Amino acid sequence: MLSFRRALVAAAFFLTVLFFTTRSTSPAASSLAVEFPKSPSDPDSSDDSQSTPSTSTSEAVHVGEKDRDRSSPKAQKPILDMSKMTLHDKLAYQFPYDVESKFPAYIWQTWKWTPAHGEFDFREQEATWTEQHPGFIHEVITDQVAVYLIRLLYASVPEVLEAYEALPLPVLKADFFRYLILLARGGIYSDIDTYALRSALEWIPEAVPRDTVGLVIGIEADPDRPDWKDWYSRRIQFCQWTIQSKPGHPVLREVVARITEQTLESKKTGSLKRVTNKRVIEFTGPALWTDIIFEYFNDPRYFDLSQSPGPIDWKNFTGMENPRRVGDVVVLPITSFSPGVQQMGAKDYDDPMAFVKHDFEGTWKPESERHIGEMPPLLPHTIPEHFSSIVKEFGDWPAVICRTPTAGRDALPNLPTEGLPAAVETALSYEKLDLASNALAHSLRSLGVRKGDRVAVSLGNSVEFAALTYAIFKLGAILVPLNPGFNVKQVTAALNHLGVELLIIGAVTDLAYKPCRGRSNLPLLQTLVPDLESGRVESPEVPTLKTVVVVDNSASHPLSGFPPLASLRSLTPFTSLIPDLTTFRASSSTFAARAVTPDSPLSPTETINIQFTSGTTSQPKAAMLSHASILNNGALIANRMGLDPSDLIVCPPPLFHCFGSVLGYMATATTGAAILFPSPAFDPAANLRMIADHRATGLYGVATMFGIGAGSSVPESIMRRLYATFGLQDLVICYGMTETSPVSCMTAPTDPFEKRTRSVGRVMPHTKVKIVDPSDRRRVLPIGERGELAAAGYLVMQGYWGDKERTEEVRRVEKDDEEGTEEVWMYSGDEASMDEDGYVEITGRIKDLIIRGGENIHPLEIENCLFQHPLVAEVSVVGVPDEKYGESVGAFIIVHEGVTAEGEKEAPGKGDLLTRESVREWVRRHLSSHLVPKHIWFVKEYPKTASGKIQKFKLRDTAKQLLEAGR
Numbered sequence: 001m002l003s004f005r006r007a008l009v010a011a012a013f014f015l016t017v018l019f020f021t022t023r024s025t026s027p028a029a030s031s032l033a034v035e036f037p038k039s040p041s042d043p044d045s046s047d048d049s050q051s052t053p054s055t056s057t058s059e060a061v062h063v064g065e066k067d068r069d070r071s072s073p074k075a076q077k078p079i080l081d082m083s084k085m086t087l088h089d090k091l092a093y094q095f096p097y098d099v100e101s102k103f104p105a106y107i108w109q110t111w112k113w114t115p116a117h118g119e120f121d122f123r124e125q126e127a128t129w130t131e132q133h134p135g136f137i138h139e140v141i142t143d144q145v146a147v148y149l150i151r152l153l154y155a156s157v158p159e160v161l162e163a164y165e166a167l168p169l170p171v172l173k174a175d176f177f178r179y180l181i182l183l184a185r186g187g188i189y190s191d192i193d194t195y196a197l198r199s200a201l202e203w204i205p206e207a208v209p210r211d212t213v214g215l216v217i218g219i220e221a222d223p224d225r226p227d228w229k230d231w232y233s234r235r236i237q238f239c240q241w242t243i244q245s246k247p248g249h250p251v252l253r254e255v256v257a258r259i260t261e262q263t264l265e266s267k268k269t270g271s272l273k274r275v276t277n278k279r280v281i282e283f284t285g286p287a288l289w290t291d292i293i294f295e296y297f298n299d300p301r302y303f304d305l306s307q308s309p310g311p312i313d314w315k316n317f318t319g320m321e322n323p324r325r326v327g328d329v330v331v332l333p334i335t336s337f338s339p340g341v342q343q344m345g346a347k348d349y350d351d352p353m354a355f356v357k358h359d360f361e362g363t364w365k366p367e368s369e370r371h372i373g374e375m376p377p378l379l380p381h382t383i384p385e386h387f388s389s390i391v392k393e394f395g396d397w398p399a400v401i402c403r404t405p406t407a408g409r410d411a412l413p414n415l416p417t418e419g420l421p422a423a424v425e426t427a428l429s430y431e432k433l434d435l436a437s438n439a440l441a442h443s444l445r446s447l448g449v450r451k452g453d454r455v456a457v458s459l460g461n462s463v464e465f466a467a468l469t470y471a472i473f474k475l476g477a478i479l480v481p482l483n484p485g486f487n488v489k490q491v492t493a494a495l496n497h498l499g500v501e502l503l504i505i506g507a508v509t510d511l512a513y514k515p516c517r518g519r520s521n522l523p524l525l526q527t528l529v530p531d532l533e534s535g536r537v538e539s540p541e542v543p544t545l546k547t548v549v550v551v552d553n554s555a556s557h558p559l560s561g562f563p564p565l566a567s568l569r570s571l572t573p574f575t576s577l578i579p580d581l582t583t584f585r586a587s588s589s590t591f592a593a594r595a596v597t598p599d600s601p602l603s604p605t606e607t608i609n610i611q612f613t614s615g616t617t618s619q620p621k622a623a624m625l626s627h628a629s630i631l632n633n634g635a636l637i638a639n640r641m642g643l644d645p646s647d648l649i650v651c652p653p654p655l656f657h658c659f660g661s662v663l664g665y666m667a668t669a670t671t672g673a674a675i676l677f678p679s680p681a682f683d684p685a686a687n688l689r690m691i692a693d694h695r696a697t698g699l700y701g702v703a704t705m706f707g708i709g710a711g712s713s714v715p716e717s718i719m720r721r722l723y724a725t726f727g728l729q730d731l732v733i734c735y736g737m738t739e740t741s742p743v744s745c746m747t748a749p750t751d752p753f754e755k756r757t758r759s760v761g762r763v764m765p766h767t768k769v770k771i772v773d774p775s776d777r778r779r780v781l782p783i784g785e786r787g788e789l790a791a792a793g794y795l796v797m798q799g800y801w802g803d804k805e806r807t808e809e810v811r812r813v814e815k816d817d818e819e820g821t822e823e824v825w826m827y828s829g830d831e832a833s834m835d836e837d838g839y840v841e842i843t844g845r846i847k848d849l850i851i852r853g854g855e856n857i858h859p860l861e862i863e864n865c866l867f868q869h870p871l872v873a874e875v876s877v878v879g880v881p882d883e884k885y886g887e888s889v890g891a892f893i894i895v896h897e898g899v900t901a902e903g904e905k906e907a908p909g910k911g912d913l914l915t916r917e918s919v920r921e922w923v924r925r926h927l928s929s930h931l932v933p934k935h936i937w938f939v940k941e942y943p944k945t946a947s948g949k950i951q952k953f954k955l956r957d958t959a960k961q962l963l964e965a966g967r
Helices: 004-021 087-094 123-132 143-153 158-166 170-185 250-269 277-283 286-297 383-394 430-446 463-475 488-498 522-528 627-641 658-669 684-694 716-726 753-758 804-810 859-867 916-926 952-964
Strands: 049-052 064-068 106-110 137-141 187-190 194-196 215-221 242-245 324-326 329-332 356-358 398-403 425-429 454-458 478-481 502-506 508-511 514-520 547-551 607-612 622-626 648-650 674-677 734-736 743-746 767-773 776-780 787-793 811-815 822-834 840-845 850-852 855-857 872-882 886-895 935-938
Touching: 087 158, 087 250, 106 123, 106 170, 123 137, 123 194, 137 143, 143 158, 143 170, 158 170, 158 250, 170 187, 170 242, 170 250, 170 277, 215 286, 250 286, 277 286, 286 329, 383 430, 383 463, 383 627, 398 430, 398 463, 398 684, 425 430, 425 463, 430 463, 454 463, 454 488, 463 478, 463 658, 488 522, 488 622, 502 508, 502 522, 522 547, 607 627, 607 658, 622 627, 627 658, 627 743, 648 658, 648 684, 658 674, 743 767, 767 822, 804 811, 804 822, 840 859, 850 872, 850 886, 855 859, 859 872, 859 886, 859 916, 872 952, 886 952, 916 935, 935 952
Parallel strands: 106 137, 106 187, 215 329, 398 674, 454 478, 454 502, 478 607, 502 547, 648 674, 886 935
Antiparallel strands: 049 064, 187 242, 194 356, 215 242, 324 329, 398 425, 508 514, 607 622, 734 743, 767 776, 767 787, 787 822, 811 822, 822 840, 850 855, 872 886
């Protein structure tokens, strides 16, 4: 390996050789000699410029170019004090642009090895450049040499050196290097995986005077389609893998200045590390390159725009098949640098305009698809194994940011201002999360937790829950998240069903929409452990229970009345397991730096999480999920969304639900992204504050929030309303169930808008789905027909804990008739259809289907119709008993605020009135008569599960009671 001194000497020698060898003119170099006036912004440029029309080919874009008298002698360059110059002026002074100079006969390429190295894999491609350009100096610059070369070239512009060395990714440095070397020395830059099909002597058309060109570029993308934004970053995109330029060109000067300034600003604000692969296109890549080129074309400092019929934009270049010239820039058609890609009008490699072949190695895809939608392999690890790899790579990056609740005087009017709780924000990096979970795991082991034990956690979204998750996983114990809103009966039933020995619970349960006004858990704890002061945990209600750990969050709930924990000796304070997590320091725990070793090795197929289904049935079931199922589901969701380590995802859905724990926590933790919990329970204001304060890149939510829509079918009308109201360009929707870990189908940001609003997307990688006849699950239905959706693959649960009968009702091992292999299928109970492109549409629950006189009626169809009524806020449609037809349509409707529902007492000055007959008329007009609700009830709220699903079985019961009462 080169030492710094040797590398410096090598770089200096290299530059000296270049200087002397290029003082003589080779035939190839002389044939590229051109002339063009210096940029008006050069420090030594004169001001006596005049307008002259541009010379062009028959297809040139006509723009007047500002020029000066070419017969005027060139003045000697004065010596100036660069310390007082702006960055742009420094670059212009150090690297002046003179179009009258020759195109330097350099070919620059970069790679981690030189052609002499045994592992250099691009010898064939690299050789074509030398063969096509005899007499040129052709150099392959390694990363290490590039560093010292840039230090020498830009020693007088320290800002550039600082920016180059600060860039966090190799791809960013590689992009920056191409601009830096061309600005300083000019010539041709081309990626190492390109072939030179023809000499650069042929790139500039003969009709274009050779003394008027300083930059040659090519078109990378020309997506002439309405949904181009779903595929590319710009409507016309110029490629950057091959560029030819003279030193000092204003476009390169601006690119270097822009990247330098953005880098130093990001470094100053501490956000530079969050510039990752997903951001490269805009930061240093083709989006930035394209934007600056168009800015140059429309810059009055360089062009007389009075002679232009309008701005130069993509419309001047789309569909072009021959070169076009704008001022001193020649733009080549897509065939020139991208032949053979078989799209966007590009012709084949033997076309006369094909100059460079880019060996994409199968990566020629729209920009968005280069980052999302690929088929990643299944992760073969356990969760702790994968987490360890993420910690090594992103240790100092934020992993979890949590806030405690806060409320104003309007919410807590009886407290003085100084008594109002303030939100406390805690941020754990991946390294701190790793160390904190180590400390917790050792403490849990001291309480008797072993591999396979069920540990119940009843907490809101908090730093304690986040750290406990990995502590439990590292021990190989089974995390059992409980809804903190469960009552005594529900908690008791859950603990007894799973034989739980350890419960971790908050002193107060935070309530949605009611920050700092939570429910004290003292009565619940007194029922579980009648003698809280004895120092022993004896629970007649849950005989297996041995330990209760309490997270004291009472400070955030000043009116809860929860007593000091010290007086309740039977309860273990969470702080005895680990010091205060809000000020966590690894040095404050003896065990933080000690690795956690489970009692026996972990297996990816072992159960690690038991989720109580919050489905719409009256009997929750305990679904057993494995390392492999939730780890991979999180990773594949992140992949389809396009998450990367730079993302900051605000997640209000609860951690006790699959949405928060898998779509949220596991998706971010498998990519190095950060998850942000705005408050323990849903608080709209807290969400907005968190988004604004951290400039979040993503937001999760069920249909009543916004972001990813999940938890139940999201009506098309709501999707469109979210898109229109919030302008969520990348709005996506997930479909699944707890029993499939949970997501089996999902839309992508690149899907057409219609598909993202009308469907739940396509099947996820490594997953199979089928639509079957509900009355005969052996019969798979044709495309377009409605039936029951089933899913198979790694994501299917192990079963329901202690419930073999109900497991076998929905989880079935079936043999594939064609392949003869066995597959485990999970039947959803959801009615769905699939189109020929693989997009799945959920049309309702099989059990929710209304059979009226032998005709099937789908509630979702009526709900979608009524959601579009301007006075209807929410609607839920169910089947109700009918003597004549067997079943008829019943609708439960919530009206918008300010609207009066029929039967309500009208307040003075209230707005519109919604009647039952107007509801029926709306359905009759937009659908058909047989779908018109026979019964309509106006309600204020619906019975819902903890995850926000409407419990239709309860609505059906309510409907029966109302009918019996004659209402």
